[in-house]
Amino acid sequence: MIGGEFGKIIARQKAGEKLELGELLVSESGENKILMQVFDLIYGSQISQQNLELISGMKLEENADTEFFDRNLRNYMLARLKNLVTINKEKAFVSKLMPSFFSEIKKEKKDDLSFLTKPENPLFIGNLRSGSKMLDVPIYLEGSRVLSHHILIAGTTGRGKSVLISNILWNLISQDYCGILVLDPHDEYYGRDKLGLKDHPKNEKVSYYTPKEPPAGAKTLKINLKTIKPQHFDGVVNFSDPQRQALILYYKFFGSNWINNLLFERKIEGVTFHDQTVAVVKRRLLHLLDLEIQGENIITKGIFDINAGINTIYDIIKELEDGKVVIIDTSSFSGAVEILIGSLIATELLNNYKFYKMKGTLSNSPVISIVLEEAPRVLGKEILESGPNIFSTIAREGRKFKVGLTAITQLPSLIPREILANMNTKIILGIEMKPERTAIIESASQDLSDDDRNIASLDIGEALISSNFAKFAIPVRIPLFEEIAKKDIGSKKQEKRDFSGIKISYN
Amino acid sequence: MKFAHLADCHIGSWREPKLKDTSTLAFSKATDKCVKENVDFILISGDLFNTSFPRLDNLKTAVNSLKKLKDKGIPVYIIPGSHDYSPSGKTMLDVLEEAGLFVNVVKGEEVCGKLKLNFTIDKKTGAKIAGMLGKRYSLEKKYYENLMTENLEKEKGYKIFMFHSGIDELKPEDMQNIITQPLSLLPKNFDYYAGGHVHIVKDTKIEGYGTIAYPGPLFPNSFSELEKLERGGFYIVENGSLRWEPIQIYNIFKITKNCNGKNPEQVYDEITSEIKHKEFNNTIVLIRLHGTLSSGKPTGIDFKEIFSILYGKSAYFVMKNTSALTTKEFEEIKIDVKSVEEAENSIIKEHLGQIKLKNFDNEKEELLIKSLMEALSTEKQEGETNPDFERRIKEEVSKVLDIDVK
16 A cells, blocks of 8 residues: 555555456455455556656667566556445444555455345345456345335446346345336246246246246236226326326226227216317327227227236236236337336336335335336436326335336436436446446445446446445446356255145056 | 036035025036936036035935936036045045046146146047146146146147136136136147136137136025125036026025115114015025114114014025124224135235244245145044044145154
8 A cells, every 4th residue: 555545545566466447455454454446557667757668669669678677666556446345343334444554455355255244135136246256255235125225227238237137036036025026028037938037946936927828827918908097108108188188087987997988989978078189099099008999899909908807917916015026028019018017017006005004014015126127218308208107206205115116227327317316226237338327427326436447347247236225336246147047946856746636647 | 519517516515504405406406407408428627515525415415416417328527626625535526436426537647747637538429528626725736837738738639628726817806816827827729628616607718728617606605606696507518609507596685785874773774675565485685784884883783673574575594794884883893805715815824934944935834834724624524433534634634744644
């Protein structure tokens, strides 16, 4: 340790060692240890820049066979370090100490990190990473708090967002403290034709809804028109004020049969609409809900139905409240339909949880997180300019009711600053674009102002966790999904089959 | 091909002396109708009896009806349901099958840990029938998860699948809380799916599955079912088209009153004036009161007198339900109207995880509790000695716990 200032300490690297950006180092200072991280690497030399340029010129231009005397003493690497945390007897505190001047710093050892314990409600993110090395130290956050206070997962395509989500979901299946709703626009998490959540040893805690050929155990996604309310369209369809009023009036007058009556343009006593209002609303609803009118009948072509699916939303919410992971395959829908489904579930779920809070029974219910891919579609500045929707409401006040979002995006800069600030845990994967990095850094829970280069250099599967529920921004490596899944599947004990009551002939 | 599809006969279900023979009577009426209709065969999709060992008097009448069918050459194919199934496999159904009164189609092999069901072929029509039993709390879901479907789906010919389970996708709104399973667990490509367990009358065609039908019970099994269904019935399926045949044992007359803001005397007056000019010959009268009385208590309504008037007008049986009736004068008692199974289910869930055991998570605990409750809910049979009853219970429990109980 040879100089610098708090948060920007300069250390000299011993010859033969190879420090990396993001590497973790430990300094011992009396009873305390200080965990530090390399955020910059620079060359150092006892020889002046002018002489170095001259010597290099001699080598390049004249092929001179030059060699430094005491080369390890004269030329070396300097690392710039920032304090992460002060450790005292297996407890970690926000760092307010500087290491002693000229003291030695070492690479971290497992013992130094024993303060990283497994909380009561663990949410596994990955293994601690020192530079590019993955350490045998699993990183768990306190899941019930992290999930209710929202997670933002940001990273460029191909940096490991899907693997991270698959891992998180896989590990949460075994936990009873949370229910997770996944709107899956790429139908990638259940694993219809590949290894996926269906293969989890506790797959009875996974529920999968799909509109197309449900595999054994999956449910057909059908939603009854009676379960849709006008507010579910907020943020889905941009209705004008008169159109919105028409929706609300139909709902007030006809109750759960409002869509049916609106589609047949039935009159509401004492109410007159502008000529085109109902016709436009009708046309937009027919298009969005994939319906057709033939004579006196409504023909349903998509997932919205007049007979089936009356309990779908109820069942999904019940499963979430039972701590299950519910995956909705939205791969065959337009974005608007996917958001409408999400809006339907999220609205009713939040209403339930508000009711539980009012009754004083909310503590008995698990925390619920809603996984939203391409989050700016519902949380983007542009969409929110036309008014709030259920997802922005959850982002602002969901934590009070144990309902959170897990928002995934490669463009965090499109999300308003206020909502980004409400996402109290950010899992940052590699981001090349400067404005996107800036948006994340400016809203992070820890000071990441020196981590811009670090974030830009994050490789596939490397991440940085910034969270209100972590003492420092934790570098992690995300294990491959196949590795963790196969390990769990392999350790599952073969259950004895029980077919009692059936007359079986054993072969 | 013409066949009848019955389910949920629940012979012996009603405990009220005046109704205890009703389900047996409904069964006799249904089988008589089947003979008259000259059906080729009869399907009973679970819960022929209300317990695995029904009372002897009910059994005698049911056997009499089954014997008539046998004598007429009408085969009967059954599956055990959640009420007449037993974990040990020992039920009255076995005895009756041994006597040749019907065929239990739930038969198969275990192949590499999977359940392979075999078809039973109806000799006269060539219809191929396979089936899966039903268990309490829908525990049969595990069987479906380990079911080989390829052999069932690839078989050619007219195929019938008998099942005793609720289906998520077909569950009506007022049955939100019953435990059901996804449609995708049923094998595909059958012509007819003969369902039972859910007491609804419903038939629907689903792509890839054919017709899925629930005929409902032969006679309603509770106050609310009497209110909703009024009567039972079954399907006659002739060359692919369905006809629901009602079984009318008694007429139903419903009196439903919203008691908000009324006192017991006013409620009494309203009921008596409604029944004043009516006769109730061969009728079950159902009185449901709900709301909040402005004064007095529900017991202040003179039901004794109301009942007496109704019986004086030849009512066959009178029932009342005041579970949703409260009063302003007393502290509100919250009553959740649920079926016994739903109430048990929520109590089990509330108490899960109180004792921590290694390698024993909530799901396992729930499954064990439900299986044990199922095994322990069996009743001592008429003529069964205490040591025999004890032995039978031990056998069933040891099967659930996978241990030897000596």
